[in-house]
Amino acid sequence: MRKRLALVTAEPSAADLAAIEAEWPLIAAELDVLDAEITLLYAEDHGGPTVLDWRRLRRAESRVTRAAAEVTARQSAHVCEPHTLREVRLTTECDYGCKVMACRDCGAEQVTHWSAYGCPAGKPVHRIA
Structure with missing residues (x-):
């Protein structure tokens, strides 16, 4: 007897769609490699x-390498500024009430430890006047 499966109604978030869009040149280049490999397999049966x-x-593989380098360079070029971070939840890694922050621009999450809460992993903020 087959049980009914629940329909998945969750749609990708804006951050998910942005990540796919940012990686699309790499995805397209990898599809070109796959297409070239399929052509090679087909050619084996038709004279080589x-x-x-x-x-x-070779050209498709070169495009993958270039696209991967470009995607990596773009991702590493983005630095999440403090004003783009928003609190998402408390972290389970720390007992001092430190928070998980998410960047509004790229959606990346990071744990932020605060010395003001007594967390030994937090770094005190030194302001230069």
Whole structure:
């Protein structure tokens, strides 16, 4: 007897869609590699791959490398500024009431420890006047 499965109604968040959009050049390049590999497999049954088939694969692999480097450079270029962070929840890693903060721009989460709460992992803020 088959049980009924609940429908998934949760839609991707704006941060999820932004992450997909940011990685789309890499996804497209990987699809090109897959297409080139399929062409090579098909060519095995029809006289073997040609020089152009191998060249197409090498170029697709080069595009993956370049796209991965660009995506990584873009992701590492973003630095979450304190004014873009918002409190999401309390962390379970710390007993001092430290918080998990999420960036409004990229959606990345990070644990922020506060010395004001008595947390030994927190760093005191020194302001230069």
